[in-house]
Every structure is written in C-alpha cells, then in structure tokens.
Amino acid sequence: MxxxxxLYQQLILEHNKSPRNFRTLEDATKSVEGYNPLCGDxxxxxxxxNQGRIEDVTFQGTGCxxxxxxxxxxxxxIKGVTVEEAETLFQKFRAVVTRKLDDETDLEALGYLGALAxxxxxxxxxxxxxxxxxxxxxxxxxxxxxEKTVVTSDTTE
Amino acid sequence: MKKSNTEMTLDYDRRLxxxxxxxxxxxxxxxxxxRGKPLVYLDNAAxxxxxxxxxxxxxxxxxxxxxxxxxxxHYLSExxxxxxxxxRGKVKNFLNAADNHEIIFVRGATEAINLxxxxxxxxxIGEGDEVVISAMEHHSxxxxxxxxxxxxxxxxxxxxxxxxxxxxxxxYEKLLSxxxxxxxxxxxxxxxxxxxxxxxxxxxxxxxNIPVLVDGAQAVSHINIDVRELDCDFFAFSxxxxxxxxxxxxxxxxxxxxxxxxxYQTGGDxxxxxxxxxxxxxxxxxxxxxxxxxxxxxxxxxxAIDYLRRVGIDSIEAYEHELLEYGTALLTSIDGxxxxxxxxxxxxxxxFTLDNIHPHDIGTILDQEGIAIRTGHHCTQxxxxxxxxxxxxxxxxxxxxxxxxxxxxxxxxxxxxxIFHL
Numbered sequence: 001m002x003x004x005x006x007l008y009q010q011l012i013l014e015h016n017k018s019p020r021n022f023r024t025l026e027d028a029t030k031s032v033e034g035y036n037p038l039c040g041d042x043x044x045x046x047x048x049x050n051q052g053r054i055e056d057v058t059f060q061g062t063g064c065x066x067x068x069x070x071x072x073x074x075x076x077x078i079k080g081v082t083v084e085e086a087e088t089l090f091q092k093f094r095a096v097v098t099r100k101l102d103d104e105t106d107l108e109a110l111g112y113l114g115a116l117a118x119x120x121x122x123x124x125x126x127x128x129x130x131x132x133x134x135x136x137x138x139x140x141x142x143x144x145x146x147e148k149t150v151v152t153s154d155t156t157e
Numbered sequence: 158m159k160k161s162n163t164e165m166t167l168d169y170d171r172r173l174x175x176x177x178x179x180x181x182x183x184x185x186x187x188x189x190x191x192r193g194k195p196l197v198y199l200d201n202a203a204x205x206x207x208x209x210x211x212x213x214x215x216x217x218x219x220x221x222x223x224x225x226x227x228x229x230x231h232y233l234s235e236x237x238x239x240x241x242x243x244x245r246g247k248v249k250n251f252l253n254a255a256d257n258h259e260i261i262f263v264r265g266a267t268e269a270i271n272l273x274x275x276x277x278x279x280x281x282i283g284e285g286d287e288v289v290i291s292a293m294e295h296h297s298x299x300x301x302x303x304x305x306x307x308x309x310x311x312x313x314x315x316x317x318x319x320x321x322x323x324x325x326x327x328x329y330e331k332l333l334s335x336x337x338x339x340x341x342x343x344x345x346x347x348x349x350x351x352x353x354x355x356x357x358x359x360x361x362x363x364x365x366n367i368p369v370l371v372d373g374a375q376a377v378s379h380i381n382i383d384v385r386e387l388d389c390d391f392f393a394f395s396x397x398x399x400x401x402x403x404x405x406x407x408x409x410x411x412x413x414x415x416x417x418x419x420x421y422q423t424g425g426d427x428x429x430x431x432x433x434x435x436x437x438x439x440x441x442x443x444x445x446x447x448x449x450x451x452x453x454x455x456x457x458x459x460x461a462i463d464y465l466r467r468v469g470i471d472s473i474e475a476y477e478h479e480l481l482e483y484g485t486a487l488l489t490s491i492d493g494x495x496x497x498x499x500x501x502x503x504x505x506x507x508x509f510t511l512d513n514i515h516p517h518d519i520g521t522i523l524d525q526e527g528i529a530i531r532t533g534h535h536c537t538q539x540x541x542x543x544x545x546x547x548x549x550x551x552x553x554x555x556x557x558x559x560x561x562x563x564x565x566x567x568x569x570x571x572x573x574x575x576i577f578h579l
Binding site for chain 2: 003004005007008013038039040041042062063064065066122124125128
C-alpha cells in the first residue's frame with residue numbers, strides 16, 4: 001500500500017465520515033478543548049470519570065479527516081478503561097505516531113492505533129492526529145474536576 | 158548621460174516576448190523533484206520563488222560589497238551605501254513615487270502597517286475617532302489597528318463584502334465621516350484574489366480629508382502600481398512576495414504625512430544629534446529606519462524590481478489573467494469544487510473547498526503529487542467566518558506558472574476525490 005493510501009486507509013475514512021461518540025456529554029466531570037491555531041482544527045473532549053474509571057467519553061468539533069478519525073478512535077479506545085490504562089494507551093499512541101515502536105510490533109494487533117501508524121510518515125500531520133489525545137491526557141492528569149482548559153497544538157508534539 | 162550596461166541589456170530584453178520557458182529557467186528551484194514528481198509551485202501568495210538575478214545580487218553583495226551604510230568613510234561603506242540608495246531609487250520608480258525620501262525600508266508589509274498605526278495613530282487618532290478597514294483584510298491589517306484603537310479609545314469599523322468577495326461600496330461611503338481618521342484597505346485580497354477599487358476608495362476618503370493606507374503585499378507581483386495615480390497616502394508591500402528575499406519590505410508615504418509622524422522605532426541612524434538631554438531626529442527617510450537594516454535584502458529587492466521590469470509587469474498581468482481564467486474554468490468543471498472569491502476583478506488566486514473534505518487533507522494528498530498549495534485560513538479568519546468555512550485550499554499563481562501545472566492540479570484534485578471515494 002502506498003503511504004498516502006495507508007494514511008487515508010478505510011478505517012480512517014470511515015471514522016471521519018461517521019465519528020463515534022461524536023456528541024457533547026451533559027454529565028461530564030471534565031472537558032478540555034484542543035485547538036490547532038495553524039489549521040483551525042478545534043475539538044472539545046468530554047470525560048465522565050468515576051472512581052478512577054472512564055465511564056464515558058465523547059467529543060465535538062471540526063477539523064481534518066486525520067484529526068477527526070483519531071479523536072473518534074481515541075474515544076472508542078478509552079471508553080470503560082481505568083485512568084491508568086488510558087495513560088498506557090496514550091503512551092502507546094505517541095509511540096505509534098512518532099514511529100518509536102520496535103520493529104517487532106505487530107500493527108494489526110494494535111487495532112485502532114495501528115490504523116494511525118501511517119501518520120508517522122507525515123510530520124506535518126502528527127499534530128492533527130495528536131490533538132484529541134493530548135486533550136484527553138491533559139484532562140486526566142493536569143486538571144481538577146470541573147475545570148476547563150484549552151490545549152493548543154503548541155503544547156503537543 | 159550614458160546608459161550603464163545593465164540598463165542597455167534591460168532595454169534590449171524588454172523587446173523580447175513573454176517567453177515562459179525562458180522565465181522558468183530563471184528560477185532554479187522550479188527544477189526541484191518532489192517525491193519523484195516535478196515541483197508544481199502554486200503557493201505564490203505565501204511567498205514567491207527567487208530568480209537567479211536576485212540570488213546573484215545577494216551573493217554579490219556579501220561577496221564584494223558588504224559594509225555598514227551611511228556612516229563609514231571607507232570604500233566598502235560607500236559601495237554598500239550606494240547600492241542601498243540605488244535600490245531606493247528603483248523602488249521609487251517602480252511605485253512612481255514623487256521622491257526617494259518617500260520610500261522607507263522595513264522588514265515587510267506587516268512592519269510597514271505597524272509603523273503607520275503607531276506613527277500616525279498615536280499622533281492623529283483620539284478618543285471616539287474611527288479607523289476603517291475592510292472585511293477581507295489580512296490579520297496584519299487588522300491587529301495593528303485593533304491595538305491602536307484600544308490604546309486611543311477609538312473604534313474600528315469594517316467595510317462589509319458581498320458573496321462574491323467584493324466590497325460593498327455604498328456601505329463604505331456610509332462608514333466615512335468626520336470621525337474617520339484613516340482608511341486602511343487591501344488592494345488584492347490574499348485569500349480571495351479580489352482587486353479592490355482602491356483609486357475610487359481613496360477619492361471618496363480624500364473628499365473628507367481622510368488619508369488612506371493601501372496594503373499592496375499581494376498586488377505588486379501581479380499588477381502595475383502607480384501610487385500617484387492611486388493617490389494613496391501610504392502603500393505597503395513585502396519584498397518576498399515580489400521575488401525578492403524575505404525580511405525586507407517597503408512603506409511608501411507621502412512626505413507631508415511622514416514629516417508630521419513620529420518615529421516608530423528609535424536608535425542609531427535615525428537621529429541627527431543626541432545628547433543625554435535631547436535627541437533631534439534625522440530627515441526622511443532615515444527618521445524611520447532605526448538601526449542597521451537588511452542591506453542585502455534591499456539590494457535584492459532592487460534587483461527583483463529590475464527583473465520584473467525586464468519581463469514587463471503588463472505582460473505578466475496579461476499572462477496571469479489568462480492562467481487565472483484557464484484555472485477557474487478547469488476547477489469549476491470539477492464536481493464538488495466551490496470557488497471562494499468570485500469577484501469580477503481578480504488577481505491570480507484560486508481559493509476553493511472540495512465537498513466536505515478538509516483543506517488540510519487536500520494539501521497533504523496534493524503534496525504527494527509534488528503540488529504545493531496553501532491550506533488553512535490564510536491569516537484571514539474573518540473571511541473564513543464570512544463564508545461559513547473553517548479553511549480553504551488555495552492555489553496562487555505567479556509569472557512562472559503554466560497551464561500544464563494547472564492541469565496537474567486538476568488531476569491532483571481527482572486523486573483526492575478517489576482517495577475519499579467521491
């Protein structure tokens with residue numbers, strides 16, 4: 001598969017077209033905006049955390065196919081997991097998009113994350129893929145409940 | 158007076174026809190191969206490529222002319238000063254200004270506008286006064302005025318535009334009043350391509366004794382500029398958008414205004430005398446050129462102007478117009494393309510959206526085909542808001558582009574549609 005087709009593979013296009021968990025979350029305990037002033041990608045990630053577990057996660061906003069699909073996959077990946085597990089997934093995601101995986105890693109086995117591996121070939125697009133993930137990461141670790149903050153792409157990779 | 162060799166060559170070259178093959182050879186970067194494909198450079202509104210003529214001038218300057226200007230008694234300082242001031246003369250002729258001292262060298266159009274916003278604004282704008290700009294300004298012609306309005310407790314007023322991206326003249330006239338202290342408007346819009354009727358706008362403002370600044374950043378490489386014919390009070394442009402190096406630009410100002418304005422920055426070269434009690438400022442244009450400027454850049458700008466005049470700005474305008482018409486027809490024939498900016502009077506900008514595909518995705522896929530375009534809001538967020546879109550994909554033309562390159566763009570867009578299954 002050519003790298004451009006790998007970047008825009010079926011799963012990415014499908015998540016872009018029909019993003020999962022694409023709505024606001026009324027009873028969210030945390031919400032963080034992710035904004036890339038360079039290209040205008042702009043999302044809000046909503047999280048409902050109860051006793052260390054992410055009970056629900058949704059997102060809203062606009063942006064390119066890569067940013068939207070990645071946000072959709074992020075919500076699908078962390079729904080129902082603990083905060084620690086979400087952190088592990090976040091680190092794995094970063095390794096995938098910045099190609100810091102060892103050669104043995106089976107992309108197929110990474111599921112959603114594997115589909116995002118094509119981004120690594122496009123340095124200008126890593127920020128797009130990372131936006132919602134960084135918003136989520138900030139929400140989990142750097143905020144008190146019910147606090148609102150904005151993550152810009154300057155604070156991402 | 159006997160003509161120099163360069164001038165004679167220029168006279169000779171001017172007689173030659175617009176030869177696109179020859180022009181392309183003047184720009185070595187156009188031979189670049191991008192991801193196995195020939196570069197198609199359609200991002201000229203962001204910055205233009207540089208002809209050998211300019212690259213050589215830059216190298217020659219550092220190779221054999223470099224020294225600080227206006228202060229040395231030695232040979233090289235005289236050479237550098239001569240080259241720098243010669244470039245000022247070229248800019249003066251290029252804009253048809255009345256005098257060399259009306260040409261101020263700055264870093265770019267942004268600095269030129271900031272200079273006027275501060276130098277004019279602090280002196281002539283007061284509480285309750287108004288500044289008029291248009292709905293299609295680049296952020297660089299919005300933010301400096303916003304800041305000065307805040308500082309002076311003045312009000313920023315905006316000329317609206319219609320759905321084609323043309324300013325609504327009746328609304329403009331309604332905005333003008335004795336409260337208006339300055340009008341600052343773009344000649345060619347960087348995101349829409351609209352050529353605004355600036356001469357008429359200046360006349361309307363002058364009827365109420367209101368000075369007008371024209372942002373010419375996007376205009377100078379495409380259309381003939383005559384500041385005295387426009388009768389504008391200030392005219393700003395950047396060198397890098399007109400085939401010169403980055404980091405150099407020009408503010409033209411009528412002497413009557415420049416004389417009355419205070420310096421924007423202070424320091425060396427812009428003073429006449431300094432004691433610890435009092436400083437007397439230098440005369441024009443030096444009053445506005447504090448510190449050592451971009452001397453090589455200025456020399457490069459001079460040679461870029463030589464190059465433009467050699468090719469002939471009228472032939473460039475005619476050639477680009479033909480390209481624009483070809484590109485417009487080509488793009489509008491593609492299903493799903495919506496052109497943003499369909500003014501009757503337009504320069505070489507093709508801003509568009511494609512179905513629901515985000516421009517950023519279009520840009521990445523076109524880049525795989527070696528095609529360089531700009532995607533985003535182009536520093537005109539209010540324009541994007543006006544058209545209800547987050548961003549556009551923008552192909553912008555220059556004298557070295559060809560119909561074949563526009564064909565490649567159209568093929569690239571088809572590829573985008575294939576990838577997105579449209």
